[in-house]
Amino acid sequence: MTRIxxxxxxxxxxxxxxxxxxxxxxxxxxxxxxxxxxxxxxxSAMYQLMIDxxxxxxxxxxxxIVADGMRNDRLQQQQLxxxxxxxxxxxxxxxxxVRELSFSLGKATVYENFLMESRATxxxxxxxxxxxxxxxxxxxxxxxxxxxxxxxMLEGMPDNQTFLVALAKAYMMAGEFxxxxxxxxxxxxxxxxxxxALLTLGNLLLSQGDRSEALPLLxxxxxxxxxxxxxxxxxxxx
Numbered sequence: 352m353t354r355i356x357x358x359x360x361x362x363x364x365x366x367x368x369x370x371x372x373x374x375x376x377x378x379x380x381x382x383x384x385x386x387x388x389x390x391x392x393x394x395s396a397m398y399q400l401m402i403d404x405x406x407x408x409x410x411x412x413x414x415x416i417v418a419d420g421m422r423n424d425r426l427q428q429q430q431l432x433x434x435x436x437x438x439x440x441x442x443x444x445x446x447x448x449v450r451e452l453s454f455s456l457g458k459a460t461v462y463e464n465f466l467m468e469s470r471a472t473x474x475x476x477x478x479x480x481x482x483x484x485x486x487x488x489x490x491x492x493x494x495x496x497x498x499x500x501x502x503x504m505l506e507g508m509p510d511n512q513t514f515l516v517a518l519a520k521a522y523m524m525a526g527e528f529x530x531x532x533x534x535x536x537x538x539x540x541x542x543x544x545x546x547x548a549l550l551t552l553g554n555l556l557l558s559q560g561d562r563s564e565a566l567p568l569l570x571x572x573x574x575x576x577x578x579x580x581x582x583x584x585x586x587x588x589x
Contacts (some may be wrong), residue, residue: 384454386414393416395427413448420453420461424525427467429472442476446483463487467588485517493524499564512538516547525554531555535581546575 369552382397395483398415401408412435419427433444446466453462470480485500505511519534538545553568566588573581585588 365534366575368527370411375401378404382411382414386418391418391421391423395422395424401432406434406438407440407531409435409444410448412440413445413452413477416445416465417452417461420449420465421456421458425464425468429468432469432472434560435486442479446480449481459487459491486513489521489524490526494521497524510541512545515541516551518552519548521527523551528555528559543571544575546572549575557584557588 363585370396378397378401382394382401385391385394385397385418395415395418398411398418398437401411402415405411412431416428416431419425419431432445436442446469448568449465450462452466453459463484466480466484470477473480481500481503485497485504488497488500498518498521501514501521504514505518508514515534515538516563519538522528522531522534532552535548535555538548539552542548547570553565553572556565566585569588571587573585
């Protein structure tokens with residue numbers, strides 16, 4: 352409740368010098384300035400004014416969501432998300448922009464927390480959000496959570512090659528190389544022409560000194576996607 356009164360106070364303070372005819376572009380400029388100066392409460396209030404004027408701009412919702420994340424106002428973030436979805440704004444645009452802004456601020460956890468909270472808000476989008484969390488934890492090198500979310504993505508789709516390879520890579524991050532090799536071999540049993548599995552398993556075996564098993568895998572990969580680097584690697588093994 353205190354946050355609500357605080358936000359109302361900021362809105363009144365900001366709106367007082369704004370004439371009714373203040374243009375949308377002026378509001379945008381003020382919001383951008385507050386955001387760049389990391390005045391998060393003021394930025395949040397200004398973006399809310401912009402949404403009131405034009406509720407159909409995904410980029411504005413994303414900026415507002417990040418500003419509220421920096422204030423740890425997760426309730427307001429989810430209210431904005433619901434409003435954006437009700438306006439049929441592109442789901443991917445909002446989440447993609449929140450990721451971009453959070454990373455650019457060096458506050459990746461704003462994106463992570465927003466994803467975690469959004470799973471409850473949008474239960475119909477759980478798989479989409481889980482896939483984003485998997486990508487996030489892979490990019491952050493968080494092996495335990497990457498393994499967890501790779502497994503979640505494989506629930507109901509145990510033969511999905513993308514997530515099998517992701518699980519194998521997560522095991523590699525965790526140093527569980529036998530499990531990684533098992534998942535990659537499983538992937539190749541499903542699809543012997545899976546380029547990611549061929550390359551990942553071939554290079555893993557090569558890194559462990561198993562040249563004889565790595566070579567045929569890398570040759571199969573080269574037949575699917577010939578590259579100078581792969582040709583050089585193969586030449587060095589023969």
